[in-house]
Amino acid sequence: MARAGGGAGVLTVAGLGVSYGGLRALVDLTLEVGEGEFVTLVGPNGAGKTTLLKAISGTAAATGTIVYRGRDLGALRASERAALGIAHVPEGRRVFPSLTVFENLELGSYRRAARRGRAQALQEVLELFPILRQRRSQLAGSLSGGEQQMLALGRGLMAQPDVLLLDEPSQGLGPRIVEQIFETIDRIRRERRLTILLVEQRVVEALELCDRGYVLETGRVVLAGARDALLADPRVQRAYLGA
Amino acid sequence: MPSRARGWIAIIVVVAVGLAASFVVQERYHHRVLTLVFLWASMGLAWNIISGYAGQISFGHQAFFGIGAYVTVLLVVKLGLTPWLGMIAAVAAAVLAAVLIGLPTFRLAGIYFGLATLAYPLILRIVMDWLGYQEVAIPMKREHLGWFMQFSEPRSFDLVALGVLAGSLALSYRIETSRLGYWLRAIRENEQAAEAMGADSFRCKMAAYMLSAVPAAVAGAVYIHAILFIVTPEAVFGLLVISQTLVVCLVGGTGTMWGPVIGAAVMVPVSEILDTTVGDSLPGIQGVVYGAALILIILFAPEGLYWGVLQRFRARRSRGAEGVRAAPIVVAQPPAHPGAATGDVLLDVRGISKAFLGLQALSDVSFDVKEREILGVIGPNGAGKTTLFNVLNGFLVPDHGEVRFRGQTVTGLLPSALCRRGVGRTFQVVRTFPHLTVLENVMVGAFAREAAVDRARARAASALQDVSLADRAEALPGGLTTLELRLMELARCLATSPRLVLLDEPLAGLSADGVDAMITMIRRVRATGMTVVIIEHTMQALLKLADRLVVLDQGRRLAEGPPGRVTQDRAVIEAYLGKRWLARAGAPAC
Numbered sequence: 001m002a003r004a005g006g007g008a009g010v011l012t013v014a015g016l017g018v019s020y021g022g023l024r025a026l027v028d029l030t031l032e033v034g035e036g037e038f039v040t041l042v043g044p045n046g047a048g049k050t051t052l053l054k055a056i057s058g059t060a061a062a063t064g065t066i067v068y069r070g071r072d073l074g075a076l077r078a079s080e081r082a083a084l085g086i087a088h089v090p091e092g093r094r095v096f097p098s099l100t101v102f103e104n105l106e107l108g109s110y111r112r113a114a115r116r117g118r119a120q121a122l123q124e125v126l127e128l129f130p131i132l133r134q135r136r137s138q139l140a141g142s143l144s145g146g147e148q149q150m151l152a153l154g155r156g157l158m159a160q161p162d163v164l165l166l167d168e169p170s171q172g173l174g175p176r177i178v179e180q181i182f183e184t185i186d187r188i189r190r191e192r193r194l195t196i197l198l199v200e201q202r203v204v205e206a207l208e209l210c211d212r213g214y215v216l217e218t219g220r221v222v223l224a225g226a227r228d229a230l231l232a233d234p235r236v237q238r239a240y241l242g243a
Numbered sequence: 244m245p246s247r248a249r250g251w252i253a254i255i256v257v258v259a260v261g262l263a264a265s266f267v268v269q270e271r272y273h274h275r276v277l278t279l280v281f282l283w284a285s286m287g288l289a290w291n292i293i294s295g296y297a298g299q300i301s302f303g304h305q306a307f308f309g310i311g312a313y314v315t316v317l318l319v320v321k322l323g324l325t326p327w328l329g330m331i332a333a334v335a336a337a338v339l340a341a342v343l344i345g346l347p348t349f350r351l352a353g354i355y356f357g358l359a360t361l362a363y364p365l366i367l368r369i370v371m372d373w374l375g376y377q378e379v380a381i382p383m384k385r386e387h388l389g390w391f392m393q394f395s396e397p398r399s400f401d402l403v404a405l406g407v408l409a410g411s412l413a414l415s416y417r418i419e420t421s422r423l424g425y426w427l428r429a430i431r432e433n434e435q436a437a438e439a440m441g442a443d444s445f446r447c448k449m450a451a452y453m454l455s456a457v458p459a460a461v462a463g464a465v466y467i468h469a470i471l472f473i474v475t476p477e478a479v480f481g482l483l484v485i486s487q488t489l490v491v492c493l494v495g496g497t498g499t500m501w502g503p504v505i506g507a508a509v510m511v512p513v514s515e516i517l518d519t520t521v522g523d524s525l526p527g528i529q530g531v532v533y534g535a536a537l538i539l540i541i542l543f544a545p546e547g548l549y550w551g552v553l554q555r556f557r558a559r560r561s562r563g564a565e566g567v568r569a570a571p572i573v574v575a576q577p578p579a580h581p582g583a584a585t586g587d588v589l590l591d592v593r594g595i596s597k598a599f600l601g602l603q604a605l606s607d608v609s610f611d612v613k614e615r616e617i618l619g620v621i622g623p624n625g626a627g628k629t630t631l632f633n634v635l636n637g638f639l640v641p642d643h644g645e646v647r648f649r650g651q652t653v654t655g656l657l658p659s660a661l662c663r664r665g666v667g668r669t670f671q672v673v674r675t676f677p678h679l680t681v682l683e684n685v686m687v688g689a690f691a692r693e694a695a696v697d698r699a700r701a702r703a704a705s706a707l708q709d710v711s712l713a714d715r716a717e718a719l720p721g722g723l724t725t726l727e728l729r730l731m732e733l734a735r736c737l738a739t740s741p742r743l744v745l746l747d748e749p750l751a752g753l754s755a756d757g758v759d760a761m762i763t764m765i766r767r768v769r770a771t772g773m774t775v776v777i778i779e780h781t782m783q784a785l786l787k788l789a790d791r792l793v794v795l796d797q798g799r800r801l802a803e804g805p806p807g808r809v810t811q812d813r814a815v816i817e818a819y820l821g822k823r824w825l826a827r828a829g830a831p832a833c
Contacts, residue, residue, distance in 0.1 A: 023722050044754040046724030091752065092672050131625060142599060145671045145748070146624020172671060172751045174623045174780050176821030201754050240755055 010035050010163060010195045011056065015064035018051050018219075025051040026062070027219040033163070036193040040206045042240060043216035049199040050091060052216070053165045056197070057081055057088035068163070083111055085162030091171060091199075093148035095155070097141025101132055104140050104151055108158030117160055125154040128184050145172045153181070157188070163195045170202050178202070182209060203240040207231050247420060254412045257504060258405060265401035272519075274397035278469050280511045281404035285462045286484075287491040287503025288411040292455035295497035296424060297448055298431025299349075302485060303360035304459055306344070306367055307337040309479035311460030312467040313371065316379050316474050319391065326392045330464045337460035338453045345452045349445055352434075364485075368476040379474045381467070392468040400469040407465055408504075411458040415500035418454065422690045422699065425679075427451055428498070429687040432676035439636055439670075441662035441691030441739055494540050496547025498678075505548050510536075587614045589774050590743055595634055595644035597627075604630040605641070606798045612743070617765070617775045619789035619806070621782075623819050626795040628778045629671060632745050635776075636668045637661040648743070662691050667741030671748045671778075673728040675720035681731050682707065682716040688738035706738040707731075710764060726757040733764065744768060746777040750784055758784055782820070786810070794819065 011033040018026040026048045033039050041049045054060035058078035066073045073081055082088070087108075096104050105125060109118040126133045129150040135143060140151055153169050169185070170178045182205050189196055200206030207213050213230045215223035223235060230236050261281060268274055286308060294300045314333035318324040324332075340363075348359045371377070384391040394400055418424045426447045429437035434444050467474055478484075495506025513536055517529035544551025590612040597605040605627045612618050620628050633639040635646060637658035646654045653661060667688075676684050685703035686696075693699040707713045710730040720728060729749055736744060749765070750758050762784055769775055779785045785792070785806070792809040794802040796818045802809050809815055816824060 020722050021719075042754075045726040045752070045757045138602075142602075144625040144627075144629060150624070168752060172624070172748055172780060174621075174819050175782055175824055176819055177624060178780075179821045179823050201752065203755070 009033070009067075010037070010069060011197070012067040013052075013056070013064070014067075016052070016055060016066065017063045018048070018055055018060055025219055026055065028064070029216075029219070029221060031214060031221065031224075033195055033197060036189070036195055037212065038189055038196045038198070038210045040198045040200060040210035040213040041216060042200065042203045042206065042213060042236075043222075046218070047216040048219040049216055050167055051219075053088060053090075053167050053197065053199060057086055057165055059088065059090075082159070085111070085113065085159075086165065087156045087159040087161030087163070088165040089152050089156035089167060089169065091167040093145060093152055093172075095140040095143075095148050095151050097139065099140055100137050101140055101143070101151060102136045104155055105132070105158050108155035109160070111159050114158065114160045118158070121158050121160055125157050128157075128180075129154055146174065146177065149173055150177075150181075161194070163197065166196065166198045166200075168199055168201060170200065170205075178205075182206075185209065203236075204231075207236075250416050250420065254409070254416060257412065258409045261405045261408065262402075265398055265405065268398075268401075271397045274401055275470070276512055276515045278397075278400045278404045279515070280507045281401070281408040282462050282466050282469070283487055283491050283511055284504045284507035285404070285407045285411040285458050286488045287495070287506060288408075288415050288500060289455045289458035289462065290488050290492055291497055291500065291503055292415065292418060292458075293448070293451045295492065295499070295502070296418060296431065297427040297451045299448055299452075300354075300357040301360045301455075302357050303344075303363045304455070304488060305480055305484035306340065306360075306364040307456040307459035308463035308466070308484055309364060309367055309371075309476070310337045310340055311463030312471075312474050312479040313376065313379070314460075315464040316381055316467055317376070319381060320379060325387075325390050326464060326468060327390070330461055333460045333464050334457050337456040341452045341456040342449070345449045349448050349452075364480040368480045371476040371480070377475060381472050381474075392465075400465075403465055404469060407458065407461050410461070412500055412504070414454065414458065418451075419500060420696060422694050422696065423447060423450060425683065425687055425690060425696075425699075428679060429676050431498075432678060433674050435638065435658075436670065436674035436676065437687060438658040439638075439662060439668050440688045440735060441659050442687070443657060443659040490537065492547075494537065494548060496544075496549035496551075499549055502547050502549045509548070588612070589614045589616075589649060590635070590776075591647040592631075592635070593645045593647070595631070595641045595646065597630055597634060597639060597641050603798050605634070605795075607644070608795070608798070608800050609644075610793050610800065610803055612774060612776055615769060615772065615774055616790050617769055617777065617788055619785045619792045620776060620778045620795065621780070621785065621792055621819060622795035622801065625797075627798040628795055629747055630798075631795065632668060632747055632776075632778065635745060636666050659691075662739055662741075665740070665742035666745065667736035667739045667743070668745035669729070669732045669736050669747055669749060671751065673725075673732050675728065675731070677720055679720075680716065681712065681718050681720060681723070684720060684731060685735045685738050688735035691739040703734075703738050706734040709737065709767075710734045711760075725752045726754075726760065729753065729757075729761060730764070733768075737768065741773060743774045743776065746775060746779075748778055748780065750779055750781045762788055782810070782824070 009032050013029060013031040016026055016029040029052065043049055051060055055062035056066055058076060058081045068084065068086065105122060109115060109121060131147060132151060132154060135147065140148060143151060149172055156164060169181055173181065186209055188194055198206055207227060207230055210227050212226050214221050215236065223233065265277055268277055290301065290304045311333040314336050315326045315329035318329035318332060319326060344363050348356060351359050384393060388394060426437060426442040429442055430444045430447055438444055463479060471478055490510055491503050491506030494510050495504065496502030514533050517532050521532060522529035588611045592608060592610050595605050595608045608631065622628055634641050637656050640655050645652055648664060648666065653664065676687060682703055685706050686699045689699040689702040693702055707716055710733055712727060712730050712734060715723065715727060720731065723731065750761055753761060758781065765775060765788060789806055791804065792806050793800060794809060794815050801818060802812050802815050810820065
């Protein structure tokens with residue numbers, strides 16, 4: 001895929017608002033992600049992090065504008081956004097339980113642009129999560145919680161996306177595998193110059209990996225900055241790093 | 244949820260309106276329409292008990308309607324028995340049929356249950372043909388018209404049908420406001436979670452099915468006397484009966500007793516008026532217009548008129564009240580003396596094995612849990628931790644081995660039975676009953692101990708208070724944050740008054756302050772005398788919490804002991820904790 005010049009905004013979010021019933025989950029939120037950039041979102045439960053990813057991928061209704069590579073996503077449905085190359089790996093292991101592990105992965109690569117590289121992507125995903133190779137013909141619903149999490153992540157990677165939205169990839173995974181997953185995310189982005197938007201509760205690891213980060217609270221951005229600035233910020237240290 | 248008296252008053256108002264209508268209406272034909280409204284509303288209410296409340300969609304409910312019609316008429320023909328008494332026999336027959344149908348059919352779930360129910364009225368049609376009852380006319384009893392439900396005055400049929408409706412409403416309301424009603428809705432929303440909270444889903448569904456056969460049989464019996472006068476298999480077991488039932492329920496709304504009433508009040512007159520107006524000039528067109536009306540309603544109120552109107556009303560009321568989530572959750576600290584483990588064995592797990600299609604999920608796992616202990620279960624993903632919990636709370640029966648709880652063997656007991664014995668649990672991905680409020684979610688747990696709704700509500704409210712979630716009692720789970728959801732699930736579990744609490748990754752998805760709140764909460768649970776077994780990957784938190792750790796790897800017990808020792812174990816580091824842990828373990832965190 002031909003890409004615009006380095007540093008250009010891949011994703012520009014402006015004045016974004018989302019309400020559930022009477023509750024406002026996001027309020028006038030503005031955020032920018034550049035080409036090949038790795039951006040981490042942190043914040044307490046209920047801050048609106050998951051909602052933000054949902055609004056970008058089109059699985060939550062939002063007001064305001066979301067522009068992806070110069071194109072307003074407002075009118076596009078979730079499936080159309082996915083076809084453009086925005087892959088959303090939602091939290092809570094949303095795999096297709098009555099399909100096999102292999103079928104789940106294959107479904108990830110139905111995007112037109114992803115079909116050619118499917119075999120290679122599959123190899124990469126299986127190298128990354130060898131347990132999925134062992135389980136390939138098992139139904140996804142019979143996997144353990146952590147294995148389903150790996151499958152959801154693997155399915156997202158199968159789309160060979162341009163922008164990867166990751167919602168708590170480490171949730172429910174053991175320490176060793178979490179370490180591996182963070183290493184993998186880091187490697188993937190170096191190799192592919194993938195643009196990543198990551199939501200994580202493991203604040204230290206997630207901030208250490210990123211280029212820039214945003215701190216969300218009650219639906220608003222309360223702090224934004226480059227990695228080192230954020231890690232050194234006394235407010236972040238106090239609230240999230242237990243310092 | 245409206246208070247008890249308000250529901251009864253609403254029923255009285257509906258019946259009074261029906262009564263007034265029957266005295267205003269003069270023409271014979273209009274009486275007939277009114278009778279039909281009452282009868283189809285009753286039939287809809289019958290269907291709503293099993294398919295609306297319990298969510299078990301039945302496409303064969305006309306089986307009971309037909310049984311009601313045939314049994315009463317045959318008793319008149321063969322024995323000269325009055326239909327007033329015949330109806331009692333008809334109800335008994337229908338309830339018996341419900342048991343016979345339910346026993347095999349409730350083994351099926353979802354759409355398979357619905358498809359299987361299609362068979363039963365079909366079978367009954369064939370049986371009636373075979374027995375020679377293709378057409379059974381009600382014999383005239385000129386000298387005892389009333390005694391044989393053969394009124395010359397059409398208003399009398401209105402009143403009988405209105406009586407059926409009043410009874411069906413009363414039955415529905417009793418169910419809605421009882422423990423059974425809450426259990427049925429919980430089973431509809433999440434059967435496994437309901438079972439884990441003490442609801443025996445098979446028994447609940449069967450009770451609902453038997454109850455739902457009652458109004459159907461009575462409606463069938465009255466329908467035949469008021470409208471048809473001749474019973475044929477096609478007329479009472481045919482598809483038109485179930486499609487009329489489904490129409491009134493879908494138009495009005497399911498899962499509430501007002502749905503079928505509204506549906507019948509709208510759709511029956513519409514169809515009759517169409518028949519007599521446009522149907523007269525352009526025969527056949529009434530079906531097209533009826534279909535169009537149906538499509539319009541489904542487009543504008545896809546969940547039915549009742550829910551559609553309610554939603555609009557609620558949206559208007561909550562507008563302006565829009566606001567951002569208030570204060571963060573602060574969990575009170577546990578008492579100063581957290582009761583430590585006593586040394587008595589509460590749970591004894593002996594040689595448990597479980598395989599799924601060649602995958603050995605658990606092999607020969609043994610350990611015990613002491614009273615008032617906090618035991619952590621750790622291990623790599625896919626090690627069998629959740630499978631172990633599923634064995635402990637009865638979702639799975641192990642292939643080998645034994646589980647003893649408070650000295651008694653509990654292997655093979657149903658989850659609901661284990662819950663009542665004192666085993667509570669939460670789930671890795673929170674399992675809510677999404678259409679029940681937070682308070683009602685917790686009430687489902689409380690019903691394991693309290694049969695009375697008021698006492699269950701009080702118990703649930705106090706459980707919510709305990710987890711600092713009282714201010715969210717009236718919210719729906721969909722609007723809750725991850726921490727609130729985890730706390731709600733914990734409250735639901737605590738409301739069952741467990742002795743042993745199984746927590747499956749209670750910290751997953753929580754931010755740092757959420758983790759702290761939950762840790763405090765778990766300590767408080769132990770301090771009130773409960774025993775906790777916890778699966779968790781957040782090692783720092785577990786080191787603070789657990790008295791002892793059991794490590795599983797590939798279905799086997801890899802290690803067991805105090806956290807300090809287990810986390811230094813080479814094999815555990817290798818299989819689970821990873822190299823970085825080893826690097827950090829130089830400066831132990833515990």
